[in-house]
Amino acid sequence: MAEPIDFYFDFSSPYGYFMAEQIDALAAAHGRSVRWRPFLLGAVYKVTGDTPLPSKPLKGDYSKHDFERSARFLGLACRIPDVFPIGTQIAARAFYWLEDRDAAEARRFALAALRAYFVDGRDISQQDAVLDIAAAHGADRAALAEALAGDEIRDRLKDECAQAIARGVFGSPFVIIDGEPFWGVDRVPQIVRWLETGGF
Amino acid sequence: MAEPIDFYFDFSSPYGYFMAEQIDALAAAHGRSVRWRPFLLGAVYKVTGDTPLPSKPLKGDYSKHDFERSARFLGLACRIPDVFPIGTQIAARAFYWLEDRDAAEARRFALAALRAYFVDGRDISQQDAVLDIAAAHGADRAALAEALAGDEIRDRLKDECAQAIARGVFGSPFVIIDGEPFWGVDRVPQIVRWLETGGF
Numbered sequence: 001m002a003e004p005i006d007f008y009f010d011f012s013s014p015y016g017y018f019m020a021e022q023i024d025a026l027a028a029a030h031g032r033s034v035r036w037r038p039f040l041l042g043a044v045y046k047v048t049g050d051t052p053l054p055s056k057p058l059k060g061d062y063s064k065h066d067f068e069r070s071a072r073f074l075g076l077a078c079r080i081p082d083v084f085p086i087g088t089q090i091a092a093r094a095f096y097w098l099e100d101r102d103a104a105e106a107r108r109f110a111l112a113a114l115r116a117y118f119v120d121g122r123d124i125s126q127q128d129a130v131l132d133i134a135a136a137h138g139a140d141r142a143a144l145a146e147a148l149a150g151d152e153i154r155d156r157l158k159d160e161c162a163q164a165i166a167r168g169v170f171g172s173p174f175v176i177i178d179g180e181p182f183w184g185v186d187r188v189p190q191i192v193r194w195l196e197t198g199g200f
Numbered sequence: 201m202a203e204p205i206d207f208y209f210d211f212s213s214p215y216g217y218f219m220a221e222q223i224d225a226l227a228a229a230h231g232r233s234v235r236w237r238p239f240l241l242g243a244v245y246k247v248t249g250d251t252p253l254p255s256k257p258l259k260g261d262y263s264k265h266d267f268e269r270s271a272r273f274l275g276l277a278c279r280i281p282d283v284f285p286i287g288t289q290i291a292a293r294a295f296y297w298l299e300d301r302d303a304a305e306a307r308r309f310a311l312a313a314l315r316a317y318f319v320d321g322r323d324i325s326q327q328d329a330v331l332d333i334a335a336a337h338g339a340d341r342a343a344l345a346e347a348l349a350g351d352e353i354r355d356r357l358k359d360e361c362a363q364a365i366a367r368g369v370f371g372s373p374f375v376i377i378d379g380e381p382f383w384g385v386d387r388v389p390q391i392v393r394w395l396e397t398g399g400f
Contacts, residue, residue: 048256062383069390170257181265
């Protein structure tokens with residue numbers, strides 16, 4: 001049995017959302033499963049000195065245009081939210097708490113949270129929004145709220161971010177297949193060929 | 201008659217080289233011509249505060265790996281040169297001097313210079329290498345050498361860089377089709393659809 005593919009993303013990354021919409025089907029078509037790994041771009045940027053894409057001179061304006069054009073190209077709904085980017089600690093912590101209970105439920109929560117943000121413009125930096133979405137996917141709202149107030153889940157997310165950085169993850173989305181790293185949703189054609197051929 | 205497509209690139213950019221190998225044929229298939237526009241990433245980075253890709257933490261190592269994998273994916277020869285990146289003022293100035301005399305010859309020179317650097321590992325930051333390549337494509341070596349020593353061609357390249365920045369060019373390759381900007385060789389699929397459909 002092949003190892004799962006690792007899929008790293010930040011909940012505030014449009015390109016991460018575009019990958020989230022296709023990575024499971026793409027992997028399944030080649031008999032592979034996917035481990036979803038939300039992380040915080042902010043934690044990575046502390047190491048790399050990078051800055052959020054939307055605030056970069058020239059590149060920021062281009063990127064906002066490219067987000068929406070890329071969505072149309074991929075046939076995905078996407079509207080850049082009024083508040084963008086946002087902090088995604090709460091969504092990421094909720095993901096890991098859910099994953100410890102039911103990995104498939106955690107993935108459904110993650111995709112729903114990405115759609116809530118990038119399609120419906122819902123501010124998923126807020127705990128209430130995260131709890132609503134998790135509860136709608138079967139989570140125990142009160143138990144999740146209690147977990148989010150504790151230190152354990154904070155430390156867990158810190159660990160996950162440190163592991164991502166240790167594996168060379170510097171952007172979102174970032175996919176690792178049998179040790180081979182692919183950054184960006186525009187690497188999907190290379191990912192497909194890699195899965196088809198076992199490497200090239 | 202449709203306006204030419206503008207193709208901006210730095211002679212030291214592997215992704216620019218990958219685009220140079222395909223942009224003319226891609227445009228011609230849709231009845232379009234291409235204006236090649238070498239510029240200096242260094243001039244852009246002074247405005248944007250960006251830094252050369254290979255020296256970025258985490259992203260630099262990934263990029264070197266991705267250059268070579270992307271070349272294999274595209275079926276292009278490419279070996280990251282020992283001296284990389286390099287200053288490309290001389291190559292870019294030579295291009296504009298040639299272009300004023302014969303645009304097709306200038307394009308052949310540019311593609312030959314990119315291949316000399318990325319396939320044969322020749323250091324095209326050196327004037328002798330640039331003169332050799334230009335002469336091999338029909339240029340008057342002595343006249344080009346004289347032009348490269350003067351101020352006129354320096355000012356010309358400065359103007360071209362300023363114009364590129366004014367049009368929002370922040371990376372290499374950068375393609376503009378009827379005002380629509382596309383950054384990166386990984387935008388070729390979107391460029392193809394744009395040319396096929398007139399926009400999407």
